[in-house]
Each structure stands twice: as structure tokens, then as C-alpha cells.
Amino acid sequence: MTFTELPPSVWDYTLETAAKLLNIAPSKTVPQTPYEIWYGKPASYKYLRVWGSSAYVKRLVGDKLDSRSSLCRFIRYPKETVGYYFYDPSEQKFLSRENAVFLKKGFPADSQRDEVLLEESSEEPQHDNATSFEPSVPTDGVPVLHR
Known part of the structure; x- marks a missing residue:
């Protein structure tokens, strides 16, 4: 939740979303989900989205x-209606909409914490002889590891 950069006031919606997901998720120990018991039909999973994901809302x-x-953030599913509940950080208000265009990339949006810089080292790694692997190169040029 901290990587979504949403204010702590919307984190309680995380629990609501988690409860909804647990009620529709199948289990090995119970033959039916709570949703199937309440409504008499299996739940649909096609509308599910990642909590905190970015979406363009009209x-x-x-x-x-x-x-x-x-550009808003998805925070929960409405209780009595179809659609999604969003938080608009630019206007700091909540929106309930049936349709939105969810972004496939950029979760969490505008976060620089996701970027990890890797630096190459010129030093040889230290190997323990008991657990080290010795690569051998067969004639076709594909390396194979032997213990």
C-alpha cells in the first residue's frame, strides 16, 4: 500500500476490497464460495482490477x-452498483464510475521507487568450492552447469 502513494485515509478501502476478493475466491476446503451461497451463482472475475492501479476516468x-x-486511482468496488470507486489526487475527491480506461503499465503511477539501478562489478565473485558450479561449454555453444 505504501508504494501506491495514496493518502492513508483511503487505506481502509483496501480491507473492503480484500474482503470482497475473499468472498468470491474459491477454496479447496469449502465446496462453494460465500458469493455462490448468497447469490446462487458463481462470481464473475472479468471486472477485477488491481487495488491502487491508475485509470483515466471521464x-x-x-x-x-x-x-x-x-488520471485517478482505483480504490474499491461499489457495494450496491456496478463499476469502480476512484480517488482523484488532483482534486482530492472520490468518484464512482461504471467505466474507466485502466492503464496496463505504470503501476503505481509516477512512482520512482520501482526503478532499480544495477551496476556491473569488475570484481570476481567469491565462490565456495563445495557449492560452486563449474560451467562447461559443449560444442553447440550452450553453457551447461555441472555440480
Whole structure:
């Protein structure tokens, strides 16, 4: 949750989302999910999204020259309606919409914590002779590891 850069005031929606997922998830120990017991049919999984993921949500009002959508974060599923519940960080308010365009990349959006820089070392790694692997190169050029 800390990697989503959402304010702590929306973290309680994480528990609601987790409870919903547990109620529709199958289990080996119980033949039916709680959702199947309550509604008499299996749950659909096609609408599920990752908590905190970014999505473009259409604005309901605005001028002609304003952008028609805003970048929001998914925070929960509405209880009585179909759709999603979003947090708009630019306006600091909550939105409930049926449709949104979810981004496939960039989770969590605008986060620099995901980037890891790897540096090459010129030093030889230290190997223990008892557990080291000795690579051998066969005639076809593909290395094989032997113990």
C-alpha cells in the first residue's frame, strides 16, 4: 500500500476490497464460495482490477477546452452498483464510475521507487568450492552447469 502513494485515509478501502476478493475466491476446503451461497451463482472475475492501479476516468462536467478525463486511482468496488470507486489526487475527491480506461503499465503511477539501478562489478565473485558450479561449454555453444 505504501508504494501506491495514496493518502492513508483511503487505506481502509483496501480491507473492503480484500474482503470482497475473499468472498468470491474459491477454496479447496469449502465446496462453494460465500458469493455462490448468497447469490446462487458463481462470481464473475472479468471486472477485477488491481487495488491502487491508475485509470483515466471521464469527467462529468467541464469546459470545451478542458481535458475530458482525469488520471485517478482505483480504490474499491461499489457495494450496491456496478463499476469502480476512484480517488482523484488532483482534486482530492472520490468518484464512482461504471467505466474507466485502466492503464496496463505504470503501476503505481509516477512512482520512482520501482526503478532499480544495477551496476556491473569488475570484481570476481567469491565462490565456495563445495557449492560452486563449474560451467562447461559443449560444442553447440550452450553453457551447461555441472555440480
